[in-house]
Amino acid sequence: MRIEQTLLQEIEESKKWFNIEKDDSTYKRDLAKRIELINSVLENMKNTEIQICDHIEIKMNEIILKINQTYSILEADKLNSELRILNWIIYQVCSNEIKRI
Numbered sequence: 001m002r003i004e005q006t007l008l009q010e011i012e013e014s015k016k017w018f019n020i021e022k023d024d025s026t027y028k029r030d031l032a033k034r035i036e037l038i039n040s041v042l043e044n045m046k047n048t049e050i051q052i053c054d055h056i057e058i059k060m061n062e063i064i065l066k067i068n069q070t071y072s073i074l075e076a077d078k079l080n081s082e083l084r085i086l087n088w089i090i091y092q093v094c095s096n097e098i099k100r101i
Contacts, residue, residue, distance in 0.1 A: 007042055010038055011035055015035060029081070033082055033085060037085050
């Protein structure tokens with residue numbers, strides 16, 4: 001299965017669970033963020049000028065910096081969730097590149 005198909009399948013699965021979840025919750029927030037981030041990566045993958053793995057890694061480093069600069073546990077939790085989602089995405093998208101190193 002191509003990586004694009006895997007990501008699109010993950011979006012569909014996340015949308016399904018997002019629609020099932022009734023209450024606003026951390027889980028529903030994370031699903032929305034997962035959909036947003038995967039869509040963003042898919043868009044960036046279409047641009048051949050963007051090194052997608054480097055792009056994701058830069059985004060992850062920016063989030064880590066924000067986590068280290070925040071004093072709010074609630075804000076840090078949101079950022080940590082976003083970081084975990086990006087970690088999953090970078091593994092899916094860049095695992096072949098990581099294996100070569």
